[in-house]
Amino acid sequence: MLLSLSLGALCVGLVAAVDPLVDVTYTKYQGTALSNGITQWLGVRYAAPPLGNLRFAAPQDPVENSTSSPPSNTSDEDCLFLDVYAPSNATSTSKLPVFFFIQGGGFNTNSNANYNGSGLITASDMNIVVVNFNYRVGPYGFLAAKEVNSTNNGLKDQRKALEWVQKHISKVPKTSPPPSTHSPSPSNSPLTHRSQFGGNPGHVTMGGDSAGAASVNLQLTAYNGRDFHLFHATAAESQSFAAIRTVPECQYQYDNLVIRTGCASSNNTLACLRGLNATFLQSVNINTPFPGAQDAPLYMYGPVLDGGMVSDYTYRAYAEGKFVRVPAIYGDDTNGGTVFTPKNTSTVGEMDTFLKDQFPALTLDQLSTINRLYPKTTEQWPDSGPYWRALSNAYGETRYMCPGLFISSTYFSYNVSGNYNYHWNVIDPVLYAEGYGVTHTIEVNAIWGPSNVNGGAPASYEPGGVNAEIVGVVQGYWTSFVRTYDPNVFRKEWTPVWEEWTGGEGQGEGWRRLMFQTNQTRMETVDAGLQGRCRYLSSIGLALKQ
Structure with a gap:
């Protein structure tokens, strides 16, 4: 995909309390x-x-x-x-x-x-x-x-x-x-x-x-977790653990691009790529399958294991303590996979093919276990295949939900103070009726405020909407954390205390997070089923190169 536009034009404005x-x-x-x-x-x-x-x-x-x-x-x-x-x-x-x-x-x-x-x-x-x-x-x-x-x-x-x-x-x-x-x-x-x-x-x-x-x-774990003092706390929304490849494993991407651009016969293929018009380069910038996969992935390009900026796989970097220890928020949405997976997924074969297209290192034994952990759901949704929700649950928990729970547990194991986790479960009536549920990153609309996200917020988050109340609630916690590294100091007075996460990886005790839900925001314990699935997915995360 082509790069996003620059963030705006310079503006000459009115004189403020200080010269702008x-x-x-x-x-x-x-x-x-x-x-x-x-x-x-x-x-x-x-x-x-x-x-x-x-x-x-x-x-x-x-x-x-x-x-x-x-x-x-x-x-x-x-x-x-x-x-x-x-x-x-x-x-x-x-x-x-x-x-x-x-x-x-x-x-x-x-x-x-x-x-x-x-x-x-x-x-x-x-x-x-x-x-x-x-x-x-x-x-x-x-x-x-x-x-x-x-x-x-x-x-x-x-x-x-x-x-x-x-x-x-x-x-x-x-x-x-x-x-x-x-x-x-x-x-x-x-x-x-x-x-x-x-x-x-x-x-x-x-x-x-x-x-x-x-x-x-990746910034926390960069250069084996060396602290350059560029940041002092973190707040990650719907964190993602994609597979990370080495430079040799990415060579095929470069070779395919060189071939499609006509630079293969050049004495210096990199100089040839650099000399191309951006419009033409973009026209041949397409995703191709990972080796070992059948179809192109959702996202082909991404961070690579280079021994420097990305010094290790993310799961192992955290497990071995190679990360900057600062106060942190992690969290995810109830249905983080629904917007990514094919809604017409009708068979377990289609489900497994999609998963392997994203994570080609998946083995048959691992897919068999995933199929057992994520069976076809009895509840069906409009215009969807019978395996859509099973697939979206598996993908969402593999890539988004379980990594966040793993990191919070790892922080606890390393005695990092200021360690918070959340679950976004704010129900939008339109998305729910369509079967998408509480979708990936939807919380950004409330954190920034629905009038500040270029019109992308659900109508239910707007003033007068059924979820309008949640905007002030999450902004209270979020800005308190930015100001003090503690989401509770300046939270709305009627909202519950956001307790720090307790419980390490592999432990069933603790595992409490703040569940955001309109008029029902409260602390909850991660249910046993999700805990069990996440323990399995975390155990194979390194094998999947996450």
């Missing part, structure tokens, strides 16, 4: 002061354009005055931009907690671009700063082969954005560069302006959903 012109040493950006008391800076370049020789390369620092005009409002390979949202009265000395959000999309698309941070900031009583951004996906971010010198560039983009936060979210530059062509200072004096986003680089919560939550895990 911000100096980030290599250029200046003019923010827009909104009527809600929040200032936004949209389309801030955090890395050099990944074009030409920088295609398929590690991100580089932006050069002075590198952007002479706002980024485009269409899909573009030049996509390494971020947005900052902050209270308009924040200054370089405010030291507000920062929520740094990594969007999802299976590492093949950017699916949550342009989420507006105003809802979270308002819910925090104007006490946080929000940052979201684009990173490279598909082959642009995750092409791996012996010919490619830098792997996992999409993850390195994320780290580059984290480093940008450390440098610029509140720091006062020691020197000022020449004026940028972005927007001249109202006083025409480049020496008088400081970085005034108002954030605290020593208090950054790294969040994300789906592949963004997988990215949270």
